[in-house]
Amino acid sequence: MDGELGDFLRSRRARIQPEEVGLPSHGRRRVPGLRREEVAQLAGVSVDYYIRLEQGRGPGGVSDAVLDAVARVLRLDETEHAYLLTVARPHRKSTARPAGPRVRPGVQLLLDGMERTPAFVLGRRMDVLAWNALGDAVNGFSALAPAERNIPRQVFLDPAAADFYPDWAAVAAQTVANLRIDAGRHPDDPRMAALVGELSLKSADFRRLWADHEVKECAYGTKRIQHPVAGLLTLPYETLTVPTDPDQTIVAYTPEPGSETAERLALLGSWKATAV
DSSP: OHHHHHHHHHHHHTTOOGGGGTOOOOSOOSSSSOOHHHHHHHHTSOHHHHHHHHTTOSOTTOOHHHHHHHHHHTTOOHHHHHHHHHHTSOOOOOOOOOSSOOOOHHHHHHHHHOTTSOEEEEOGGGBEEEEOHHHHHHHOGGGSOGGGOBHHHHHHHOTTHHHHOTTHHHHHHHHHHHHHHHHHHOTTOHHHHHHHHHHHHHOHHHHHHHHTTOOOOOSEEEEEEEETTTEEEEEEEEEEEETTEEEEEEEEEOOOTTSHHHHHHHHHHHHHHHHO
16 A cells, blocks of 8 residues: 555645645646645655655654644545545554455344335445345345445446436545545455456546545435436435444435435335335
8 A cells, every 4th residue: 555655645735736835836837736845844844754655665653743744734634634544554464354244133134124214234345245125126236146246346337327326427436435445444455456456447437536546435425316117316325334343334325204205215115025
């Protein structure tokens, strides 16, 4: 992740013009944004120290104070700041876990009890690990091969994704920004590297978005889905981290009771039950 740290810092300083932080522009610049020496000056560290940090040659125990100062200069938001702290730390091998993540039976029972709420569980790399009946009716997870149950793969490699998501561009950007956070948390994950490599090879859109180095957690929001049976669904969503496994997140769609989307979901649930 050393290269990732440098790429991230360079992309963040490219966003900020000298005038925004009270520095003269000094005429024409070869690259956009702040120079490395300007970031160092504003952060209160030596130029050599900052250059070594950006090149991944900085001291392994770089302090929170320095990283906080750099985050302030680069105007990182809360998610970006947390991401910087993660990727700037010394490499640590991920603790080995049994192959194939498992969702606890109690979590599956929780999903199944949410009969009127489409819900599913995401794991590492945004793999889909479990779902309830209505979540399956909306997203069609059970019809996919296990290896294909992955949100980034579905968004970027499924030819029908652009029709399924009317706001595909926003969904794609959000997906990549969320995936990058997971990559930062687990820099030694070979399956993540394989996924990013495959998506980069097969999708120009993914390559472009991955190169932007945006990081953003999708804790809540609204997603629109053009369902082939139910029609247009406007789905607010909430995400909840499973306390016993911080790599697992429950995603629940929460349409307003009595709304058109809620009525369409009820019909979809009935259709799904009779079709089984």
